[in-house]
Amino acid sequence: MPNTSSVAAENPMTKLPGDLAMWVIILAELSVFAILFLVFAVQFSLNEELFKQGQALLDTRAGLIITLALLSASYFVAQAVAFFERNQPKYFALFLLAACASALVYVVVKLAEYNHLVEAGFGLSGNKFFTYYFLITGFHLLHVLLGMGILIFVLFKRRHIGLHGLNTAASYWHMVDLVWLVLFPILYLL
């Protein structure tokens, strides 16, 4: 089998990018979100009327803006990694900043959404639907903030951490993005 090793090297899926430790964390994080979604689904089926009323009060446009912001951020992070590999530090920094800016759009829209809901009287203890809505989205918001922190850390420490570290950070960011892509339809649309 003379070609196996070169094929394996070319196929990006044969090796996890970044540190294995991060992938363990990602697995754990995804498990938490999976359990939260599961609990949400069970409660949805038990209180269908209430949950549908709650969903009707959510602003789908805000959800859509957030989705676009996070997808853009992920694109920018991927580009930043590519520029880092090609040794173009200026573009690397630029794209990483763009990613943070996109993430900031998410944060601002999310907080505005929270503010709107709380003013309308649907806080964390408003009703069962909103308890889950705030817990799950709030937990995700914390992850976005942590992800932004990691990206900024990477920006400042780029000389120390190298491509391996950058890939580790990028993997975390993509996980945060991925979770939202599942969260958005489950909470807002279905």
Add this chain to the structure above:
Amino acid sequence: MKFESQSVAKPYFIAAIGLFVGQILFGVILGLQYVMGDFLFPEIPFNVARMVHTNLLIVWLLFGFMGSAYYLIPEESETELHSPKLALLLFWVFLVAGALTIVGYLSVPYATLAKITGNDLLPTMGREFLEMPTITKVGVVIVALGFLYNLGMTFLKGRKTVISSVLMLGLIGLAVMFLFSFYNPENLVRDKFYWWWVVHLWVEGVWELIMGALLAFVLIKTTGVDREVIEKWLYLIIAMALITGIIGTGHHYFWIGTPEYWLVLGSVFSALEPVPFFMMTLFAFNMVNKRRRDHPNKVAVLWAMGTGVMAFLGAGVWGFMHTLSPINYVTHGTQLTAAHGHMAFYGAYVMVVLCMISYTMPLMRGRAAANSNLSQVVEMWSFWLMTVSMVFITLFLTAAGIVQSYLQRMGDSPLPFMVVQEKIEIFYWMREVAGLVFLIGLVVYIVSFFVKGEEATV
């Protein structure tokens, strides 16, 4: 032993074992009082015996952690301890304060103790596990500050490793969380809310960091596996412990009057609390399998592997059993909690301290690496006696807890508490027998220190 000053750990360990014996004696008395309510009454009433049993556990584990830290930090930092004299002084302060407190529990009624120790000035007494008088609590804070100062100075002047950093973080967290024992609001919900910040964030938070660091230290020493590998495991374990454990506090907030969302938060996060413990099991076994050398101290390795398994079973599996709010609704505060508490404390914290003692004591007593083969065999007997009897204590209490939950809280005609207690008497008798075997195991453990013979080599 690399540094002379590490030997200050010795009195701490001896005191720890002494108090451990006290804890088990009171445990045996307590177990009998479950079935013979007036045993030793009025000299040692049930509530006092229970208080002594749980408080001694906490105090001797603290002695064990302190001794372990005094041994570990200088070795990891590659420097002598900042002040061995301070360490010895604090040892006596802590021991005398602890002994006086226990004497106080046993000699005067609790209310009188509260009065003569000036509890009125700053009321902190009367809450489960934090029963000690306010002045004892102040004493603990002083000892903790001196202890952290001493170790902190040692840590700062020497080499900083992941293990020593994690241990320091855990010890600082332990001291900080203890401060919440001084906060005693009138509102019972708030009281319980912050009470758990001491109780839960100790055993399911910062103590896990201490445990991880101690286990990693012994594994590095006995297996010769690369430090980098062990440190990466340690990072992951503590990350998981904190991710799951901090919000996992919510599993205590189900029924105390906090908002409903704690049902979800507590269930979800604490459902994942077994993960770091399972990682510890994998960690211990993987490192031993990958070992680069066979260390002559085989019994220390046995304790390390035992910790991995028993902590996962006791804290992880037995905790998960009743952590989901719909299940906890019927099992809350039953003997299932006692079953979990026994195996979790033994598997995680008792065993890790005994593991440290097992590894360090021979070195502090002048051996090159380990005790004699005979001494190790005797200690291994004590390992199995205590561990197997603890498994049985846990199983009997679990059976009692399941029957209790069913009879008292489920079905069409639930029975009153005391009626149910009579019906589950048989399990209490069996638990008492297992408890006596545990006591025998502990005696064998102490005997192992006095068994002589030629030092074991590989």
